[in-house]
Amino acid sequence: MASYSSWQRKLALVFKSEKTLDAPSVIAAFADKTIADMKSTIITPTMCRDSALSDKPRVKNLIDHLDNLKHEFIGKSELCYYHATLVVLLRRNCKIKELFAEFESLWEAQTDYLLENLSLRWLACACDTFIDHSPDATRAAILMNVITMVNTLKVYETQQYLQTPTEPSNITLARTVSTDSLIRDKVDTLYKTHLPLYDGLTYFHIGTDDTLKNMRHRYQKFYEKDKLATTMLLSAFDRLQNNKSAFSTMKALHKDDKSKWWVD
Numbered sequence: 001m002a003s004y005s006s007w008q009r010k011l012a013l014v015f016k017s018e019k020t021l022d023a024p025s026v027i028a029a030f031a032d033k034t035i036a037d038m039k040s041t042i043i044t045p046t047m048c049r050d051s052a053l054s055d056k057p058r059v060k061n062l063i064d065h066l067d068n069l070k071h072e073f074i075g076k077s078e079l080c081y082y083h084a085t086l087v088v089l090l091r092r093n094c095k096i097k098e099l100f101a102e103f104e105s106l107w108e109a110q111t112d113y114l115l116e117n118l119s120l121r122w123l124a125c126a127c128d129t130f131i132d133h134s135p136d137a138t139r140a141a142i143l144m145n146v147i148t149m150v151n152t153l154k155v156y157e158t159q160q161y162l163q164t165p166t167e168p169s170n171i172t173l174a175r176t177v178s179t180d181s182l183i184r185d186k187v188d189t190l191y192k193t194h195l196p197l198y199d200g201l202t203y204f205h206i207g208t209d210d211t212l213k214n215m216r217h218r219y220q221k222f223y224e225k226d227k228l229a230t231t232m233l234l235s236a237f238d239r240l241q242n243n244k245s246a247f248s249t250m251k252a253l254h255k256d257d258k259s260k261w262w263v264d
Contacts, residue, residue: 022062023094030082035110038079045074062092072119072200079110080117087125090133100133119200124150131218137225144218150201151215157197158204159246162186187253206253212261238263 030038049067066085073081086103090096107114107126118126127143134140162182187206189195194202204211219237222230240247241262251262 019060019062019092020094023089023092026062026066026085026089027095027099030085033078033082035079035106038082039077039113041078043070043073043076043078043081048074062088076117079113080122082106083114083118083126084122087122087129090129096133100129103129104134120150120198121200121202124201128214128218131221137222141222141225144222147215147218151211154197154201154204154211155250156246158190158206159249161195161203162190162249182249191255204250206250207255208259209250209254210256210259212247212250213259216261 048070066088069084069088070081073084083103083106086099086106089099090103107130114126115123124146127146130143131140131147165183190203190205191207194205197203216234216237219230219233222233241251242248251260254260
């Protein structure tokens, strides 16, 4: 994908965000490719620009961010990478109407293929995208169950990991613990990096993770559809933050005020 020269980028950034500046060239790179073309093209290491970027999950520059993500799709088809590209562009509010229509059409036409070939991480990202942009409130409410399951699982898997010196697959979860019982070197590790869990998921990136904040925000959007049900939902969610649960453990370890998911 072509990028702006240094002086062109500085000029363009007067009017546009670094997060969306190169969106037209990204979209154009896929414009002439058919579904069949993308299915038959397998992502290889030589197609990735810089392997050193692969451990940096969030990059403002759109081209760098997408090149970073491409490492996740080595051995997968370009169609899977295209799906991720659509998710990223929609998260960055690029051409929402047109790209969501393309995203929805892709899922309608390639449901079985995407379910078979996307990791659980990218399935959850797809659900987030439908929740954020679909006009169908029923579809959004159903898919919110996926996000709740995945995020709750991540939080409890993270507490398990933090409580034991053995591998996570060989432990039993103690449900009422204090942060004093956690293994400090593992806490330090999860402050520093996104540690792989399974099926594309990572452990909760304690201290700065914004997945629970985003989940709460998506819950709140249901107020306009059903105020009573949403009030009950958020009340239950808030209670889990204040009881001795894995959620309260993550809360006690959190540092970033902007991404907190609880109400004081």
